[in-house]
Amino acid sequence: MCAWDDFTQSATAARRSLAQARSGQIPPFLMLSVPGMSAREHRRCSELWVRDRVAASVPERTRLNFRFDLGVRDKLRVGYLSNDFHDHATAHLLIEALEATDRTRCELHAFSFGGNDHGAMRSRLSGAFEVFHDITASTDSDAASAVHAAAIDILVDLKGFTRGARTGIMMLHPAPVQVNFLGYPGTLGSGICDYIITDPFLTPLAAAADYAESFAYMPHSYQPHGRAALGRLPSRAEAGLPETGFVFCCFNQAYKFTPSVFDLWCRLLAATPDSVLWLLASDQAQGNLRGEALRRGVSPDRLVFAPQIGQSEHLRRLQLADLVLDTAPYGAHTTASDALWAGVPIVTCAGDTLASRVAGSLLHAVGLPELIASDEADYVAVALTLAAEPDLLLAAKARLARNRLTAPLFDAAAYARSLHDLYEQMWNRRRRGAGREPIWAAAAPPGSPRPG
Structure with a gap:
């Protein structure tokens, strides 16, 4: 609601709750947008959130007594667990990588516990998986049994602690390898997943102690993104924008806004005559x-304020923005890669946590690391320079326009190959009984053709 009268107390209250060490007290997702919290504190919050639930799941896990065939595989079976297999940001990010998966080496299963909206994305997702399991009405135990019965080698949780999550299924360990990926920007705590798919900018090796999972590094950015059609550029009037003036933009959800970030935005507006701030x-x-x-x-x-519209229409209008401004400490994720695909630069200030570093990861992968500010003063300086010097902004946009078609960030086929390389390493390490140390995927050549 951006009702900030007592906002300065949020970090103090959060730390007080963590110090009390009571299980299940603070939902970890809420902690991601509290300023001043470290990645170590995020892990502490996750550990407390799941501690009693993981302990309570042990008797059922013992009863189920899942056993696994760890033999050599010509084709891995990878299951994705989510309730977002419909017109949702996670689906839009992942769909082209799923479609580009080499079916001679990998069999994809969906385990869906969300409703079917019968939309175009649901239909497309259904076609991207060899098998689509509807576990909406299943208990956690029955859902875990369905995963085990399907002989899934690697189970990938796309939800974490976001709305509607069912981490109870993962706590029963129905697959020999379990992975935290894409849906939740942080650790899930001990006893749930073996790996978190990440990249070297997002979670440097030095941050390993802040995560219960081992790092599984993609070679560029952890985030997949396809090449959806951008469509005809609308007029500014059609989008509700003034005919002239610089357009600063942030289409992040309002819960990511903080008073300090809004201070910076208002400084930018005050220093840039006739500019506007375009928000969702x-x-x-x-x-x-x-x-x-x-x-x-x-x-x-x-x-x-821009109304909520469908993804294709949103990408169309997004091209009208001049510069996207990131939030902190919970930054832009899908909204950042959408902006870059639409040809709009984004200025970010990377922090200590995974949630604050995603835009920086994307900027590295698209060849614009100079837009990652070192601190708030640098953030304002970079944004003001681009707003005040049209030639520099045009040069940044021109470089982005060139890079987005050749850089790794939007190469779904290369991404799919690197992701499968990680899965094969996870599987081989599990077969050998190796410890869960960091692993690195090989980089697929840019522009790799779709296999199969």
């Missing part, structure tokens, strides 16, 4: 944000 519409937050702008000496009319 939120019935609960809009009035509060307009009031916060006024308190900072910025006319509320300079906030322009």
